[in-house]
Amino acid sequence: MTGEGEVHRKAVFWIGILALFAAGVSAALRAATAAQLKATYLDTIDPARSVTLIAEALGSAFLGFCLALVVTSLFLDRIGMKRMIMVAAASFVIGPLLVILCGSFGPAGAYQAIWLGMFVNGLGWGATEGTINPMVSALYPEDTTHRMNILHAWWPAGLVVGGLLGILGTGGAMDWRLMFALVPLMGIAIALWAATKRFPQTTSAALGVSRGGQMRELIRRPSFFIWFALMLLTAASELAPGQWVDVSLSNVVGMRGVLLLSYVAAIQFVGRHFAGPIERRFSTEGMLCLSCVLCTIGLFSLGYARSPAMAILSATLWGAGVCFIWPTMIAVAAQRYPRAGALSIGLMGVAGSISTWFVLPVLGAIYDSAKIEAAGGAARFEALGGEQLQAVLTYAASQSFKAVAVIPAVLVAVFGLLWLLRGRTARTASAAAE
Helix, strand or coil, X not given: CCHHHHHHHHHHHHHHHHHXXXXXXXXXXXXXXXXXXXXXXXXXXXXXXXXXXXXXXXXHHHHHHHHHHHHHHHHHHHHCHHHHHHHHHHHXXXXXXXXXXXXXXXXXXXXXHHHHHHHHHHHHHHHHHHHHHHHHHHHCCCCHHHHHHHHHHHHHHHHHHHHHHHHHHHCCCCCHHHHHCHHHHHHHHHHHHHCCCCCCCCHHHHHCCCHHHHHHHHHHCCHHHHHHHHHHHHHHHHHHHHHHHHHHHHHHHCCCHHHHHHHHHHHHHHHHHHHHHHHHHHHHHHHHHHHHHHHHHHHHHHHHCCCHHHHHHHHHHHHHHHCCHHHHXXXXXXXXXXXXXXXXXXXXXXXXXXXXXXXXXXXXHHHHHHHHHHHCCHHHHHHCCHHHHHHHHHHHHHHHHHHHHHHHHHHHHHHHHHHHHHHHHHHHHHHHHC
């Protein structure tokens, strides 16, 4: 590639990084401000169900993510990467502004504005994810795995920055609305930068594979749907708890839960740069199995965390566990089903978003049910205060994390079996070669 072409390729790659970074900042700010949004707006609407309401609003971002991924995966070849990045940029402007201005809609409209704002923000995330993964595959066909890991390291980088900004915004150092305004500014920057660049075709389009051909490829190779089903579970182990820690743990362990999210994201940012050597040592299935072991232990431990030290230790285990899961599952689709192109990659993201959209309200319902049960009824819960309220909230947080920890525990067995089968296949092939 010529020097000018290389400069252009790097610029387009960095546009993708900035878009994913903006999505990560958005996700962290949603998590960081969830408790304040609940206390300011939702507690006045329905105190008995306020945690469920904020969980539903957080989950709407994943619904938007899912819908945008479906559209992007099916029509990226026709719409084009530049236009989809522009859609993402517009969503990063409109969605956060709705959340920032939610108080202007009155008590009755505040929840709808929060829900819709997070949904639109999720559309931007989905359009980003559905575009940049095929984009990297097209830009770097000779180095896709390495570049994909570098790309996805910037999602947790966004979580770190957004988490720290969220703490400043909700801690009183600066109005949280000003912190949220960073996302629209990045959306404008992405749109202006992308407008000056030429984006590549997808790999499937370059190969001349039609949308119908991509669908037939998946039907011809049904093993893809096994990985799709596994993605439903892996995402529930990673993304849902990440959005949940600030709401459920801040009053329990004596520190902001979003600090744990930022800490875990820092672990992911560093760790994803070493995914290649670890995968070569343990195989894809082995790395996923070991990841789920750590994830299970970490989530169960978070259910028992009662101090900052215990929370940090538990978050370290969980963070190390979820570090490689999402990009590795995406890489499976890209490497094993290349002729399915953007469709197979996008569908894996769809599975992740569907899962999280479903799991977050379930966690909220478990939390609300547990707190009412521990208090002895809704009326008694509303009358609680001080140490009694703290004990009830501690019990509720514990129950929610123990419930979600079951998911990676199941995956340990699944990936462990696949790891054993892969090893047996490799030994058989080696024996045959001899």
